[in-house]
Amino acid sequence: MKNQELTLLEVPEPAEIRDWATENGITILAHSYQEGFLQEAAHFVGDSLELARYAAKANAKAICFCGVHFMAETAKLLSPEAEVFVPDMEAGCSLADSCKAEDLAAFKEHLTRKLGKRPTTVAYVNCSAAVKAQCDIICTSGNARQVVESIPEDEPILFVPDKHLGGWLNETLGREMILWNGACEVHELFSVDTLKDMQADNPGSITITHPECPKPVRDASDHVLGTAGMLRLVKSSEGETFIVGTEANMIYRFEKEAPQNTYLAAPGASCACNLCPYMQLNTPEKLWASLHKRGPQVDVAEELREPARLALERMLAVV
Ligand code: SF4
Structure with missing residues (x-):
């Protein structure tokens, strides 16, 4: 059945969707920033760290990831044998987009020349697999303090991509990490x-x-x-x-x-809701269609898999 036809079908209740997915060998994961219906349909709801841990241990054969693209990539990296697909491939992230892999590579080279040594690069999980592959260790908002504290104090650190999270870590841990100039458009509001x-x-x-x-x-x-x-x-x-x-x-x-x-x-400056426009692209209709299509599929280029997975596993080893 074509996707367009499926979206015209009546979408079942969340529990029925979950049962249907179970019968068809699909695990539905949802980020806490997804609308209530999608959270109810999921087998597991969590933040980035909880979802990463779950994906690493789930042994799932197929994962439908209700979240944004970098989260689905993370699930694919930690659960490489599983088919991973998403309700909407366009669900991206302004923060991840603010750090392009080629720009990061050039900035790391510049810093290495300037500092006379290569900085340790810590990446907040909200970045692409291509960026993760260039980083030494990943963190989430839940474990960022422990991850940064695990790095010796005399090591120069480059923190990407969120300048606000990095600034908060510098303030609270007394570090002087070099910060990438990225931000989340939702939290900035x-x-x-x-x-x-x-x-x-x-x-x-x-x-x-x-x-x-x-x-x-x-x-x-x-x-x-x-x-x-x-x-x-x-x-x-x-x-x-x-x-x-x-x-x-x-x-x-x-x-x-x-x-x-x-x-x-909490209100924004110009909008009272502060909903992430990318997360909002995922809808019950698209979830239902994606489960039937088992797509669109998310994959990670082969040369990125090992370095990106290692950076994630170093995080999981810290906390
Ligand atoms: S809330 Fe911000 S950081 Fe999270 S997915 Fe949306 S744009 Fe990205």
């Missing part, structure tokens, strides 16, 4: 002025923001946490109101796993 207005309107609330947010927003927060850290905090809290400064679909997971609290999406 949070505005400190509108955040302060929301805090004033909700006295007693607790503001939690992601380290991908700009410094003025982080400085106005009670806690700066990766998504796993946020989840731990809200689960251990009772009757609190949280202002949440990350992609707004994360609130779906909070409300499901910690319904005892109230959650407010």
